[in-house]
Amino acid sequence: MPPGREPLLEVDNVTLRFGGVVALDQVDFTLYKGEILGLIGPNGAGKTTCFNAMTGIYQPTEGEIRFRGQRIVGKKRHVITQMGMARTFQNIRLFPEMTAMENVQVGADAHHKTSVLSALFRLPRHWREERDGREKAERLLEFVGISHRIHEYARNLSYGEQRRLEIARALATDPVLLCLDEPAAGFNPAEKEELLQLIRKIRDQGITVLLIEHDMRLVMGVTDRIVVLEFGKKIAEGLPAEVREDHRVVAAYLGVPDDAA
Ligand SMILES: Nc1ncnc2c1ncn2[C@@H]1O[C@H](COP(=O)(O)OP(=O)(O)OP(=O)(O)O)[C@@H](O)[C@H]1O
Structure with missing residues (x-):
């Protein structure tokens, strides 16, 4: 754990299966208080499923999720909201x-x-x-x-x-944690820029942010760290600059074989 940083959300070896589909495969990451963490990955990588597992919509098949030190697997959605986790949806609701x-x-x-x-x-x-x-x-x-x-x-x-x-x-x-599921979907560049400012303003209020986003410029511009999923597995984690250079991430996004990236 980075010095002086307090874990807020711990996703601990979470696997989630839908019948034969392994939507999350032993996914592991920690979100620290006060950071903006990006959760990225190609379509179908498991990002929304991860949000749904964290917010009580789906139950992981295996693994644990802890929020503010408390286990949240099995807790009802409204209880998780009352504990301080809020989210928005990919499709506006x-x-x-x-x-x-x-x-x-x-x-x-x-x-x-x-x-x-x-x-x-x-x-x-x-x-x-x-x-x-x-x-x-x-x-x-x-x-x-x-x-x-x-x-x-x-x-x-x-x-x-x-x-x-x-x-x-x-x-x-x-909330102490706000999870945003593709908040910039359908936005033009000016709207994206404004959203970026808003996300920073939210963090400046002391709220930790977890962001699912497809727009790489936005993700790279606003996040402190990034976790990358592909086919349900975590393939990379690190600072935006590190993740951008990671050959597995490049391969996942460009769709080229790993060893050719
Ligand atoms: N309710 C469900 N029943 C069956 N399979 C599901 C269900 N929800 C998701 N999946 C499958 O789980 C995998 C991960 O989907 P998920 O929506 O989490 O990906 P994603 O990374 O959020 O993708 P996108 O960027 O397209 O939103 C996909 O193969 C998807 O088809």
Whole structure:
């Protein structure tokens, strides 16, 4: 372990099979507090499956995943969210008939303490949480740069704004780890540059970031370290400059045989 660095997420020898398909094959890596780690690899390499195993959607066939020192395999999704892990999805999953603000408030609800009874009887605690939730949503929409769209239905937002809204909603759960699954998919170069700034701003708030991304320029420009998967196996791990020169990575991306790379 690098000196002075505290592990936040430990993926320990994780294998995940779908019938005969080995989507993850003894994958091993550690994410340290405060870093931006890139998880890259060609299509079908197992990146999303890895996110799904970390966030409680899939159960690994073998291996362990620890978050903040606690085992998370077998824990329910909402429990993992409450422990401080949030994610966005490759395909945007917003509530299209709700406003931007309401979508973010749904994220904030993950931590609300109000019971159904106090909501029904509109007790003071319920009002307080409502007001705090609204203020928090306003702050987060401002933070991701779409505060001018606060009362707009999610379905009316542009594609780029919807991606930002997803990030705001994930941030509303007060994560210590934010996992972004291809957040720049479909973005033009200017939007990618803005996203890069936003990811840095998120890290500057003390949030650790795990990023799945296909755009190499973006990955190389924003991450501190990179883990590379191919056919479910980890084939490389290191600093962006090291990974870029790694012959197995070059071969995986260019589709040339390993010994020819
Ligand atoms: N629910 C599932 N059932 C069966 N096979 C699956 C399932 N989910 C993923 N797979 C398979 O697992 C492998 C890894 O897929 P995964 O989606 O994790 O890759 P990826 O690296 O995220 O790819 P992409 O960059 O295309 O999103 C692929 O062979 C895929 O077909």
